[in-house]
Amino acid sequence: MKTDRSSPIVILTGAGISAESGLATFRDQGGLWEGHSIEDVATPQGFHKNPDLVFDFYNMRRAEAAKARPNAAHNALAALENAWEGDFLLITQNVDDLHEKAGSKRVLHMHGRLNSALCHECGSHQHWEGDLDRDCFCTSCSRPALRPDIVWFGEMPYDMDAIEEALGNAALFVAIGTSGTVYPAAGFVMAAASAGARTVEINLEATGNDLFEDHITGSASTAVPAFVNMLLGKA
Numbered sequence: 718m719k720t721d722r723s724s725p726i727v728i729l730t731g732a733g734i735s736a737e738s739g740l741a742t743f744r745d746q747g748g749l750w751e752g753h754s755i756e757d758v759a760t761p762q763g764f765h766k767n768p769d770l771v772f773d774f775y776n777m778r779r780a781e782a783a784k785a786r787p788n789a790a791h792n793a794l795a796a797l798e799n800a801w802e803g804d805f806l807l808i809t810q811n812v813d814d815l816h817e818k819a820g821s822k823r824v825l826h827m828h829g830r831l832n833s834a835l836c837h838e839c840g841s842h843q844h845w846e847g848d849l850d851r852d853c854f855c856t857s858c859s860r861p862a863l864r865p866d867i868v869w870f871g872e873m874p875y876d877m878d879a880i881e882e883a884l885g886n887a888a889l890f891v892a893i894g895t896s897g898t899v900y901p902a903a904g905f906v907m908a909a910a911s912a913g914a915r916t917v918e919i920n921l922e923a924t925g926n927d928l929f930e931d932h933i934t935g936s937a938s939t940a941v942p943a944f945v946n947m948l949l950g951k952a
């Protein structure tokens with residue numbers, strides 16, 4: 718597939734790109750949703766009902782993500798962004814910071830980030846590294862009103878305007894390591910395709926999502942570097 722280096726690229730990543738860095742996905746064997754019900758830990762209602770359970774769930778994941786290292790797939794996407802002459806946007810559904818650790822600059826975390834806390838009183842976002850709990854104070858309004866800066870089910874994902882604009886201009890849309898289960902992210906391929914983009918899916922197994930023109934099956938740490946080399950004409 719020949720893509721001119723000045724044409725706009727939009728990449729969407731999901732939990733599968735971080736699996737080889739040791740971070741559990743959601744819906745695979747042994748995934749995050751096996752131990753917990755989505756309603757209890759990933760909805761505003763669940764947080765309201767039992768905030769400590771939700772704080773613990775994200776504290777455990779924040780600690781794991783802090784120790785995790787980017788793998789060859791994250792590094793390849795950072796190299797692609799660096800080498801690309803056209804517009805490049807990396808949208809991630811992931812809440813870990815492995816893309817940033819790999820050197821990616823233009824990253825939109827549409828489902829939020831583990832290393833950020835949100836104040837539900839004043840709405841401020843603040844960088845957060847350690848454990849978060851109900852007694853932590855907001856650095857802006859000093860009230861004990863912080864929650865994980867995560868987009869839960871029923872909440873509006875972040876940066877949707879920028880995302881929709883980029884999808885409308887994309888010449889190439891690549892979805893990596895996502896099951897295509899969660900909306901609106903799962904609908905991005907349709908928006909890109911209707912704007913005339915070439916659509917490629919890279920996944921450990923074929924998801925059968927025939928909205929994608931090309932399907933590359935393989936683990937991200939192998940398939941993504943190979944794909945990037947091909948795009949950069951190094952293959």
Ligand code: BV8
Nearest residue numbers: 731732733742743744810870871894895896899900921937
């Ligand atoms: C909203 C929290 C509306 C963070 C998450 C239609 C339109 C709009 C909404 C809906 C709709 N239908 C239903 C909805 C509601 C809902 C939804 O989509 N429900 C689903 C379950 C049907 N959507 C929402 O609620 C969204 N909000 O729409 O708001 C609104 C409108 C106006 C005003 C207010 C509100 C919010 C969605 C965000 C929810 N938050 N997580 C966290 O805890 O991390 S979603 C959660 O699932 C994660 O964020 C994750 O990113 C996301 C998707 O999962 P994946 O990343 O795909 O991971 P998964 O485990 O599923 O798959 C892994 C894949 O990797 C597999 O395919 C596997 O094969 C592959 N893989 C594994 N290993 C490897 C690999 N690939 C390559 N290499 C490997 N080594």
Ligand code: ZN
Nearest residue numbers: 836839855858
């Ligand atoms: Zn505040």
